[in-house]
Amino acid sequence: MSNKVAEKTEELVQPILKELNLNLVDIEFEKEGKNWFLRVFVDKDGGVDIEECGQVSEKLSEKLDNEDPVTIPYFLEVSSPGAERPLKRREDFHKNIENTIYIKLYEPLDDEKEYEGILKSFEEDIVTLEVKVKTRKKEIEIPFEKIAKARLAVTFN
Template identity: 40%
Template sequence: MANKKGNNTAGMVWEIAEPIAKDLGLQLWDVRYVKEGAQWYLRVIIDKEDGVGIDDCEKMSRALDAPLDEKEIGQNQYILEVSSPGIERELVREEHFDQFIGADVMVKMIRPIEGIGKEFKGKLKSADKQTVTITDHSDENEITINKKDTVYIKLDDFDF
């Protein structure tokens, strides 16, 4: 998860990419700078109300090229990937949680919760900086969990 105000690589890219996305009619969903194997990837994830297409990704990628080169982002060579958050978009930023209060979500925990397990589905009831409260679909009980104890919290866009 990127930190908008931090001076880490993802945070610096966020500062560059957010106004570009707005100019293109897009929402910047997330920025991730990750190492996979020997290769570094700079992933810029964009969204818009009626969905992101390949043309949107291409426009964003082209618009980012020069500013990223100019700022010499990252200490390593990287592959730039621009994509949509997908159907089961992962909620990572506070504004994502705020935007989707009341939505169905899928949760995967790092460690199982007694009586529930590692994975469950529910309705996002509330969220703050550290925790989320979810109404469990299986028994309608409310579960409050620490975000740091999750592998992911994603929108559940499929019917049960």
């Protein structure tokens, strides 16, 4: 059910975002405790403010009420993706070259399922990540289709 809700929500929210010059980052429909949450993460260059999130929420809420794709009670939340934003689309990887990212894989690569490092390149569906191994830096290549989750990683120097 959650995939269908996310797909329908994306279909409904895209015209709103286009009108407001915002970008869709992610949509989640998940249960926390006994409550369901429909979360829509939006952004633009320079970031989004609370008024923009409110506009999207108001307009999307109206469309969701009319189309009624969700048959159970839920809470709608529209927000910025924050510092550790998810990387889902290929363009997300292209935009974040030289940033520190965290990647979780479906299956181990070199006996590891999780990596954190600097995104060096993304070409031909291969993510090249510079990781630290003890005191050395090394580059690893990760096929895009093996990535279960990826997000920006906040580092403190």
